[in-house]
Amino acid sequence: MLFLSKGPYLQRPTEDSMTMMWETSDLASSSVEILLAERIHSGHQGNYKKPEVVIASVSNEERSTIHQLTVTGLEPGTMYFYTIHSANAKGEVQSGPYPFKTAVRRGEPFSFTVTGETGGYSSFDPSDGLTNINIFKQMQRYRPDLTLFVGDIVDNGDNYEDWEKYFFGPGADFLTTTPFYSCLGNHENNASWYYEFFDFSPPKNYYSFDYGDVHFICLDSTDFIKSEDYPLSAGEMSPGNEQYDFLIHDLQSTSAKWKIVFFHYPPFVSGGYQVEDLRQLCPLFEQYGVDLVFNSHTIVYERSHPLRAGKVDFQGGITYIVAGGAGAMPEWLLPKREWHTSQSLAVPHFLQVIVTVDHLELRAIDEEGRLFDKFTLRKDSDGSKSYF
Ligand SMILES: [Fe+2]
Numbered sequence: 571m572l573f574l575s576k577g578p579y580l581q582r583p584t585e586d587s588m589t590m591m592w593e594t595s596d597l598a599s600s601s602v603e604i605l606l607a608e609r610i611h612s613g614h615q616g617n618y619k620k621p622e623v624v625i626a627s628v629s630n631e632e633r634s635t636i637h638q639l640t641v642t643g644l645e646p647g648t649m650y651f652y653t654i655h656s657a658n659a660k661g662e663v664q665s666g667p668y669p670f671k672t673a674v675r676r677g678e679p680f681s682f683t684v685t686g687e688t689g690g691y692s693s694f695d696p697s698d699g700l701t702n703i704n705i706f707k708q709m710q711r712y713r714p715d716l717t718l719f720v721g722d723i724v725d726n727g728d729n730y731e732d733w734e735k736y737f738f739g740p741g742a743d744f745l746t747t748t749p750f751y752s753c754l755g756n757h758e759n760n761a762s763w764y765y766e767f768f769d770f771s772p773p774k775n776y777y778s779f780d781y782g783d784v785h786f787i788c789l790d791s792t793d794f795i796k797s798e799d800y801p802l803s804a805g806e807m808s809p810g811n812e813q814y815d816f817l818i819h820d821l822q823s824t825s826a827k828w829k830i831v832f833f834h835y836p837p838f839v840s841g842g843y844q845v846e847d848l849r850q851l852c853p854l855f856e857q858y859g860v861d862l863v864f865n866s867h868t869i870v871y872e873r874s875h876p877l878r879a880g881k882v883d884f885q886g887g888i889t890y891i892v893a894g895g896a897g898a899m900p901e902w903l904l905p906k907r908e909w910h911t912s913q914s915l916a917v918p919h920f921l922q923v924i925v926t927v928d929h930l931e932l933r934a935i936d937e938e939g940r941l942f943d944k945f946t947l948r949k950d951s952d953g954s955k956s957y958f
Contacts, residue, residue, distance in 0.1 A: 572596055572661040576738045578654045580749035581638075581769040583673045583716055583781065585646035588749065589769050590654055591638045594663060598656035600637035601629035604644070605651040605667050621651035621667045633658060636766055647674040668746045671715060674782045676826075677927060682781070683709045683748075685920040686720035686834070686866030687897035689736040689757050701918045703740040704937040705896040710744045711939065712922050716781060717748050720866035720893055721755025721792075721834035728761045738767075751779070753788045755834040755867065760792065776813050778820045784925055785826035789817065789833035791865075795845055807850040817851070821858035827949065828930060829860045836865035838877065838890040840908040843868040852877075855888055861930065861947060861955075864921075866894035870903050871934050872914040873943060876957055882910070886955050889947070891932070895919035913943045 577592030590602045607621035628639050637656060644650065653666030674680045688702040709717060724732040738745065754775050758764050764774070771777035775790035793813060794806050807814055821829070835845035837852065845867070855863065856878055871894075876887025890910075899916045907914060918937040923930065928950065934943035948956045 572598055572656065572658055572663050574656075574663050574665055575635075576734060576767070577742075577746070578652070578665055578668070579738070579745040580670055580747070582640070582779075583671075583749040585673045585675060586644050587640055587642040588644065588650075588652075588670055588672060589638060589640040590652055591636065591767070591769060592654055592656070592665070593636050593767075594656045595635075596658060596660060597633035597635055598637075598658040598663075599629065599631050599633055600639055601627060601655045602639045602641060603627045603653045603655070603666075604641050605653065607649075607651060625650075638769055644672045646672055647678055648672050670747060670749070674715065676783055678782055679924070679926045680715040680782045681712070681922060681924045683712060683714040683717040683920050683922050684720065684832075684864050684891075684893045685709065685717070685896040686755070687722045687869050687894040688719070688740065689722050689724040689732065689755075690869075690897035701898055701937060702736065702896045705918060705920050706741045706744045708935060708937060708939055709920050710748070712935075714748055714922065717744075717750045718786070718832055718864065719750060719752035720832050720864050721753050722757040722866060722894070722897070723752060723755065725757055727758035727764055730763060733763055733767060751786070751788060753833050754790050754792050756792050758792075776816060778824075780824075780826060782925060783827040783927065785824040785829050787817065787820055787829070787831045789813065789831060789851075791833040791835040791845070791848060794851075795835055795847060807847075817854060821854065821860070827927070828862075828925065829858065830862045830864070831855060831860050832864040834865060835867050836872075836890070836892045837863075838874045838908075838910045839865070839868045839870070839872050839892045840906060840911045840914060841868060841870065841904040842902070849880075852880075852888070859953065860888055861949070862923075862932075863888060863890045865890065865892050868892055868903055869894040869897050869899055870914065870916045871895055871919050871943065873912045873934070873945065874910045875912045876955075877910055884957055889945070889957075891921065893919070893921050893934075915942060917942065
C-alpha cells in the first residue's frame with residue numbers, strides 16, 4: 571500500500587509559478603494538477619464553486635519518495651487550487667484540491683507570518699503541550715501569503731522522525747496552503763533532511779528571494795558561528811568568506827523597497843543565548859539599508875529599539891526581532907532588560923507583518939490570538955524612516 575507521509579506543501583512562490591512537494595511511503599511517480607474555482611456572485615454574497623476546471627498539469631514518471639514539481643505560467647497574486655497524485659505498483663495516493671496564491675507584483679500589499687522553535691528546546695516533549703500546533707493554527711487564521719521560520723523547527727535534524735513530529739505533522743494544514751522559507755537553527759544540525767525536504771535557492775543554507783516589494787535574505791548563522799562555544803573562528807565574518815561575500819553582493823544587487831534579513835542566532839536579545847559576535851554583520855545591514863532582522867534561538871519574543879552603530883537611533887536604525895515563539899517558554903530566559911530592548915515577553919507567539927508601499931506593520935500575537943505588541947515602520951520615497 572502506498573500512502574502520503576508528508577505534505578503536500580508549497581515552496582518557492584513567484585509571480586508566475588509555485589512548487590509543490592510531498593513525500594510518499596515508497597518510490598512512486600509524481601503529478602500535480604492546477605484547478606480554477608469559478609466565482610459565483612449571487613445577491614450580496616460572493617462564493618466559489620467547487621474547483622473542477624483543470625488548467626494545467628505537470629508530471630514526472632521517474633519514481634521518488636520526496637516529490638517536487640513546479641507549475642509555471644500562472645498569473646501574479648492569483649488564487650488557484652492544486653491536487654497532487656503519486657502511483658506505483660502497490661497503489662496510488664491523491665490529495666487536494668487545496669488553495670494557493672501566487673506571489674504579488676511589486677507595489678501590491680501582502681502579509682506574511684514569522685515564527686521559530688517548533689522543535690521546542692532540547693527537553694521539550696510534545697506530549698507536555700501543544701504550543702507548536704496552536705501557533706500553526708493561529709497563523710492559519712491570518713491567511714498569510716507566505717511564512718518564515720527562523721530555525722530550530724525540529725529538535726534533532728538528523729532524526730528523520732523529528733521532521734514529522736515537530737514540523738510537518740503539527741503544521742500539516744497550514745503548510746498545505748502557505749508557502750514557506752526557513753533558515754538553519756542549531757537543532758537542525760545542518761542535516762541532509764533540511765536540504766532534501768526544502769526547495770530553497772542553492773546552497774539552501776543561505777539564499778535570497780523577492781516577494782512583492784520585499785527582498786528577503788536568509789543567512790546561516792550556524793555556519794558563521796560553528797558552535798555556541800566561542801571564540802569565533804578568525805575570518806568567518808569578513809570578505810573572503812563565501813557567505814559574507816554573498817551577503818555583500820546580494821545587498822548591493824537589490825533595488826527592492828524593503829530589505830528583511832533572517833537568521834537563527836540573535837545579535838540582540840536580553841537574557842539567555844544572545845550571540846554578540848553576530849553584531850559584526852550590523853555595519854553591512856546599516857550600510858545597505860536593511861529594515862528588519864528576524865532571529866530566534868532564545869525562546870521568547872523581543873523587539874529592539876531601532877539600532878544603528880551600537881546605539882538607539884530613531885533616524886534610521888534597524889529593528890531586530892526575536893520570534894522564537896512556537897516552542898515551550900522557559901521563564902528563566904528573560905532575567906533583565908538590556909539597553910537595546912524595547913519590548914520583551916516570554917509567551918508563545920508568532921508575528922504577522924503587513925507590507926504596503928510605504929508602511930511595514932508588525933504585530934506580535936500569542937497562541938490564543940491576542941495582540942500583545944505592534945509597531946509600524948514608514949519609509950518615504952527619499953528613504954527616510956519613521957517608527958510609531
Ligand atoms: Fe537555537
